[in-house]
Amino acid sequence: MPIVKELKDAFPMLWCREDILKYVDAHEHLKRIFNEWRPEEQKEFLNICTGVRGVKMLYDGFFKEIMNPEYAPQRLDDFLTQVLGRKTRVTKVLPNDSTRLTDESSLLVVDIVVEFEDGAIGNIEVQKMGYLFPGERSACYSADLLLRQYKRLRDEKKREFSYRDIRTVYTIVLFEHSPKAFQACPGTYYHFLEHKAGTEIKLEMPQKFIYIPLDIFRKKQQNENGSIHNKLEAWLTFFCRDEPEMILKLIEEYPEFKALYEDAYELCRNVEGVMQIFSKELLEMDRNTVKLMIDEMQDEIEKQEQTIKDQEQRIKELEKQLMEK
Template sequence: MEHNFIFTQERNMLMTPDFPAQRPPVIWSDPADTPEELTYRLKKNPTLYDRYQRLNRKWKGHLSDFLIGKKSLPLTYDPFFKFIFNPDYHQERLSNFVSSILGMQITVVEVLSMEDTLMDGESYLIMDLVARTDDGSIVNVEIQKQGYDFPGQRMSCYASDLLLRQYIKAKKMPDHSAHDFSYRDIKPVYVIVIFEHTISELRLESHDYIHHGKTTFDTGLDLHMPERFCIIALDVFREIPYSEIKKCSQSAWLLLLSTEKLEDAERLIQDYPWMSPIFQEIAALRRRPEEVFDMWSEALLQMDENTLKYQVERMQAENEKLKLKAEKSDAENEKLREQSKADKSRIAELERLLQEAQNK
């Protein structure tokens, strides 16, 4: 039987004449302008209103401010970042963003799986956004709310995973035999990590907010090592007064990630008119509350998982400290017990000598 497949633009819902969509997405003809109007509209859809009521006061306020047009989206949250830089729809936008960060022309041609099995076959790396460029290089972009979640060791693991992807792909190419493979064909891999809140190790007296790194040798040996790293301290960038920020595409993209207030967005569009379509896309979401709720729920879920993970790590570290303290205490107690035992023996000896002296 022949089917006519239709993808709806709003929700990418697949429909056929035999299997129609169960329910159309909630789309408003125009966005709400006041909190009262927003509440009225949400109450007309019990499911959405229930999801809204389940939010805590802080996040309910953030969501309300966006839907009534007081603020933009917090783009440092993974779902919103991917909405803006989704390589399936915005390859050129993602290419321009990465190019400005790396300081070289990069063209994204393919989005790769964000979940990958490590060499043990069981562990997984789940990355935020992974793409292949036109020269075969692989770029991984990570947004991190807290610096403690992404130490240098984790960056190295991500780079190693990207290299392994290249290696496996090259070895499995049908038009190449195993003997055709050369390690010299391995292209660079780039791990870009954007921290919203940086740890002290990433704060320098020079107030630099972007750091590029690669493996080098102390002798100056020029050997091609494919791992490339870029760390961006977004909070350090935000501390720079707007008037002192160098006007360039890199600054524009970082300002975009830092902007939530409408007046800041208007200033950004005035200085960088090519940003206007991005903010238009963000504004269009105000008419699609269900989609916004889905992204918001995903962001909060990830934040809760990260917070829980951090709490577990802190508890494990605290438990390790207590364990060491207990071991130290046990050693000290054992030493005291030995000392007490020796003292008792000494006292008994002295009492014996005293008794002998009294009997003379």
């Protein structure tokens, strides 16, 4: 078997750079979009389409096509089975009508709500940048999904409804760039949280949370010379590594991933379609950056205000002590 050293060898459907530029130049609206991008953005687009770098699988357009549970359900099933540590099968995709704030629409690269075979619900999010208060934010949206489940079951079962009918609600969040809280655990890329009592009492609390900081996983994997220890790490490699050598290593150790890359590169043959995906991602990244800066500035302002209040209180205490003396 010949040794594969380049993505072009493994995926012959990839375009060459000259053909893409020729195609773009022949279509005025595509040429205009391409020329509006910065040089580094043009280079990134060409690298993705020609296999110089791998496809960014966490781009919304690619993720939803490659992981679409409607025509490739086994892919999402397998990924969630690895994440949850138990056999999982998605039976339906639920409408995502949660009460998210309008200005948070840009926080999420991907946001899918699914129902499992046992009635449990999973909310899968991918965030380009991790924002402040990830725990509080996840708790709010988990509560929203739990309430939706409660209302639906109560309406369906009416008098036969019992709280034992409530199934687990999983909130699964992948961070491409994780918040500061996760940087305190630089060697851990998988966090499972659930409600537990401080006593020996045992109550079934249906809300579970799983956080996966992909940037921490990527650093850990790089420090281990690109080792892929299990199927979960294979999936995380698929999502966050775009170096050709890592892609070739992945499909060599886990050949089933080659079909996923083939689907992605067939999408890349639609130059106009992938340019639209790329343009959307650039816009969302700009929005994310602005939102992150605003959040960090607001957090800093709140800390400064608290410091001022503490200092004012201290001054009042000193003045009181002086008056007493």
